[in-house]
Amino acid sequence: MTKLLAMGLTIAAVLLSAAPPVTSPEPTARAWKILQEGITNKSARKRANAVHALRLLPNNPKAQEMAENALDDPNPNVRAAAARALGLMRAVSAVPKLKAILNDKEPAVVLAAAHALFLLGRPEEAYKIDYEVLIGERKCAHGFVASQMDEIKDSRAVAMMGVETGIGFAPFGGPAYEVFKRASKDHDSPVRAAATKELATDRDPKIDAALDKACTDKKWPVRAAAVYAIAKRNDPALLNVITALLEDKNDIVRYDASAAVLRLSDGKPANGNEVSK
Numbered sequence: 001m002t003k004l005l006a007m008g009l010t011i012a013a014v015l016l017s018a019a020p021p022v023t024s025p026e027p028t029a030r031a032w033k034i035l036q037e038g039i040t041n042k043s044a045r046k047r048a049n050a051v052h053a054l055r056l057l058p059n060n061p062k063a064q065e066m067a068e069n070a071l072d073d074p075n076p077n078v079r080a081a082a083a084r085a086l087g088l089m090r091a092v093s094a095v096p097k098l099k100a101i102l103n104d105k106e107p108a109v110v111l112a113a114a115h116a117l118f119l120l121g122r123p124e125e126a127y128k129i130d131y132e133v134l135i136g137e138r139k140c141a142h143g144f145v146a147s148q149m150d151e152i153k154d155s156r157a158v159a160m161m162g163v164e165t166g167i168g169f170a171p172f173g174g175p176a177y178e179v180f181k182r183a184s185k186d187h188d189s190p191v192r193a194a195a196t197k198e199l200a201t202d203r204d205p206k207i208d209a210a211l212d213k214a215c216t217d218k219k220w221p222v223r224a225a226a227v228y229a230i231a232k233r234n235d236p237a238l239l240n241v242i243t244a245l246l247e248d249k250n251d252i253v254r255y256d257a258s259a260a261v262l263r264l265s266d267g268k269p270a271n272g273n274e275v276s277k
Contacts, residue, residue: 027243028265031258032062034246038255039066044075046251051081053255055088056231056263063259064091071097076106083109087116095120102129212241220250227253231260239264 038050051070057063067089070082083101086094098113102125110129118126214226227245230238242264245257 027239027246027261030246031261031265034254034258035066038251039070044073044078047073047075048078048081049252050255051078051085053085053252053259055085056228056256056259058089058091060089060262063262064089064094067091068094068097071101076104076109079104079106079109080112083112083116087112087119090120092120095122099125208235208238211238215241215245220248220253223248223250223253224256227256227260231256231263234264236264 035050035053038046038053041047041050047070051067051073054063054067064086067082067085068091070078071086073079073082079101083098086098095117098116098120099122101113102110104110104113114126114129117123211226211230214222215230217223217226223245227242230242239261242257242260245253246261248254248257
């Protein structure tokens with residue numbers, strides 16, 4: 001009897017060791033919760049940052065629905081962030097809703113929607129808006145400049161302009177970099193953040209270690225850039241690296257990390273629909 005029991009325990013141990021590890025659903029549940037709380041936050045800035053993070057989730061119906069709902073947000077910065085996210089998500093089915101907000105009273109929203117439509121293969125809409133702004137039919141063109149100047153007053157927004165677009169960071173000069181320096185007095189972070197993003201497409205194994213280290217950098221733009229790069233690499237092996245950032249004190253890093261966790265938890269590439277910003 002004792003021998004049979006011992007044999008049974010041995011067989012059970014072998015079967016358990018051969019079974020694939022069970023992935024805890026906790027990180028993904030937390031990630032969705034963080035994004036949902038961000039999108040419904042009373043702070044418009046946090047809502048915009050949370051919506052912007054959705055750009056990392058192409059081919060995700062739930063994320064697309066969240067972004068589409070944000071097109072109705074009372075704050076124009078949130079609506080603009082939603083439009084940009086839908087374009088970067090390659091959410092073709094959102095085209096009708098993006099066309100609808102081309103009549104938004106806020107120029108930043110209109111231009112974001114036009115750019116999203118351009119990314120979604122509807123360049124005629126973007127050209128039409130650009131033409132109207134050029135010839136002055138869009139009287140709100142000046143308002144657009146004013147709305148962008150409001151963003152420049154927020155050094156965190158300026159930092160993300162650099163991290164997301166790279167404007168002025170190659171060869172690390174130009175107006176955007178100068179604006180960032182004046183706003184934040186930080187000469188180092190934007191350069192390092194831009195360099196971190198460039199590593200997203202480098203498949204050298206040592207880059208994984210570099211991105212891991214960047215996720216603990218004391219400068220939040222560098223951490224945010226590392227999260228973006230890890231998400232773009234579509235490597236589930238790096239999932240644990242960014243899970244810790246779900247508790248990051250910076251909401252931009254926290255929201256992007258949440259989207260990245262969800263993206264990598266699928267364990268599949270995004271079918272070539274890479275975000276570019």
